[in-house]
Amino acid sequence: MHICHIVLNNLGGVARTADSLISDHVKAGYKVSTVVLTDLDLLWVTTFKAAEPVIIMKVADTLFYIGGAIQQIWVAMQLSKVIANQKPDIIICHTAFVTKLFYISQFIFGNLSVPYISYIHTDYISESHVKAQTDSIKALSQNLYVSIDSWINLRAIKQASGLVFVCKTLHERFLKLGLNHHRVAISYNPATPDSKNPPFNSIADSWLNNSQFITFVSAARFHDQKDHKTLIKAFAKASETYSNIRLILLGDGDLEIEMQGLVNSLAISDIVLFAGSVPNPRAYFSLSRAVILASHFEGFGMVLLEAVASGVTFIASDCPVGPREISEVLKCGTLVPPSDVDALAEAIIDHVKTPQEKVDRSELIAQFFSETSCAKNLEVLIQQIVK
Template structure:
């Protein structure tokens, strides 16, 4: 059987999960190919190395906006040609956006009719709400575009041969939009171990190993979704009560420079470390007091599970999808309202004033969040789809 995974890029949770699934499927004896719609980030070029071939379409970055509507059709046309050449037996579309593009590609003359599974990693509904505007003619046009786009997404998912959601609350949000499908699998993303034993950032290592300091870690790209602004303001407020706290930020992104300026303006530039993207975040997690995730919304928030797998607890915003379900399943963690500076600062201060909580959830992690359990759930769904298609 030839399985083809389609991903947007190689950055973030969805590609990491896809990479894990690809490796397991190759080991199981399947032929596995991968189509990457945009260019590969050089920091993560080892992704999808088990797949043969890996086809990178190198699409430009305007796909998500109104001006990108025509480009999406063009990408669908190119994708149709790629799939026709590869002739896979089944397609795995990672994210609702990729599912939509593949669905559109099926209408291109000469396209190959292939059953597809939509693998939903992100809270696409919250993403659309962020983009919606409330004033001006331009806003009305944009909101109309979002409505039409949402209808196409829903149609694309309904036409899929199977659906995979990375958590129950994400599936429930789509149910509220009218999604009704006969073949749905809930599969938590795998808590993937660090890929190497590289040394820590020197300053981070000093902070994390200093018994006089209490250091928190946050791992998230610098994007509006992750709400570093609230995190930095809350940490600044907490630091007024506790002079011995430190914060290490792992990740990069378009807003990094702006957040560095904000940290300096809040007079916490010397106690906040912008450590950049690292391939070994768990090494930082395991030495921290807690991991903080302040997002406006999440697809799931896998970084929280990886923190727990590293033996530490977490503080997270109680956004629509992810952290609450993780907290309930693994019975740990602190939740605060999204965008609430005072609540997040209070949670940080509470963790400073109480003894460090070491978390042991290895059995639950292995049962629910291992790479093998994730691959096995998809395997069952694939077999159901293929057997019906024969």
């Protein structure tokens, strides 16, 4: 059997989960190909290496988000050609967005015969929520486009041969939309082994290995979803009580310069470090007091699992999907209301006031978040579809 995985890029928890599944499929003796829609980030060039072939379409990320319908149809046309050439027996579409593109691609040459699984990694409902605008014809057109786009997304998911949700609460949110699919798997993302140990940023090294400092780490791209603004303001507030705290921000993105400006305006540039993207944040996590994730929404919150796998706890916003379920399963972590500067600042202060919690949740991680269980859940679903 030939399994084809389609992913947007090789960054983040989605890519790491896909990479784990691809490796498992190859070990199981399947022919596995991978289609990457955008160019590979060089820090993660070894991702998907188990697949043969790995096809990189090299479409600019920005086309998907600012280009609109015409560009997405063009990408779907190119994707249709790739899939027709590969002739897979089943497609795994990682994220609702990729599912939509593949769904459109199947209409281009009138071939709807390839079964596909939509692997829902993210809170698509929160992602697609856009406040309606009524003050102009342009805004009304935008509202119409968003409505049509959302309809296509849900149609693509409903027409899938099977669905995988990365946590129970994500599935429950989709059920509220009437998405009661007959083939569904709930499969937590795996805590993949940590095999890389890149050199530290020199400043990060001096903070993390200095007992006089209490250092927190956040690993998230600089995007509105991740709400760095609340995190930075909360950290500034907490630093008024404890001047020896430090914050390392891992990641990059469109809002990085804006967040650097906010740090400067709050006069905390000496205690906040923008360390850039790293292929393995766990080396930073393991030496931190706690990992912080202040997102408005998540699909799962992979960094929280990675934090606990590294032996530390976390502070996270209690957004609709992800952090609470991880906290309940692993029996650790502090949750605060999203966008609440005061609550997040108080949580940081509480962690400084109390002895550090070194957590050993290896048994729970092995039980719920193993690569084996993740691969098995998908394997069962595939066999139901192609039998």
